[in-house]
Amino acid sequence: QSVLTQPPSVSAAPGQKVTISCSGSSSNIGHNFVSWYQQLPGTAPKLLIYDNDKRPSGIPDRFSGSKSGTSATLGITGLQTGDEADYYCGTWDSSLSAWVFGGGTKLTVL
Amino acid sequence: EVQLLESGGGLVQPGGSLRLSCAASGFVFSSYAMSWVRQAPGKGLEWVSSISESGGSTNYADSVKGRFIISRDSSKNTLYLQMYSLRAEDRAIYYCAKLGTTVVTPMTNWGQGTLITVSS
Secondary structure, three states: OOOEEOOEEEEEEEOOOOOEEEEOOOOOOOOEEEEEEOOOOOOOOEEEEEEEOOOOOOOOOEEEEEEEEEEEEEEEEOHHHHHOOOEEEEEEOOOEEEEEEOOOOOEEEO | EEEEEEEEOEEEOOOOHHHHHHHHOOOOOOHHOOEEEEEEEOOOOOEEEEHHHHHOEEOOOOOOOEEEEEEOOOOOEEEEEEEOOOOHHHHHEEEEEEEOOOOOOOOOOOOOOOEEEEEE
């Protein structure tokens, strides 16, 4: 059971938009920045979004992040088949003094 | 370019020990916190441990507390994870990750991972 809750899977057609939710609590998302990680099949995770809504250099603006209260959302527009991956949210939990991740969401581009 | 190269993985018997290493390059190693994150086969990411840039502060997941020790050697630009009393449930790919300047900052770069199998 993950501390952060994500939907197990989402799907959409190429060119469409999808959102992935991440729900936590006041000790984690409520008080700390959220980051998102993309894990393509057979590869290591890669930072996609940090500090709730910032993109590292090289990440296209099709990817966006937002946070409200104890929840965060990853948005992906103009879906491409190459976006098929597992997506994880993560943040620091101040009560646990530990990093926590969501269980991951598998994105399928139909 | 930031590079993180893990090594030390392999097959170990239950109750055994293993030490993982992560050779870092392309950044000032002593200025950044570091973490280990693992992923069991077919499962999600699980944070294991983090260490501050100075090495003076460490944090552990409850699942490994008392069994694993994280450390770093800035003279060698290397991060370590010493694992004792290994269990079947420790079987996973172990990733080394570079954080920002503190342990609460995101994991900006990841290594390719090293696989640990715990089996008799």
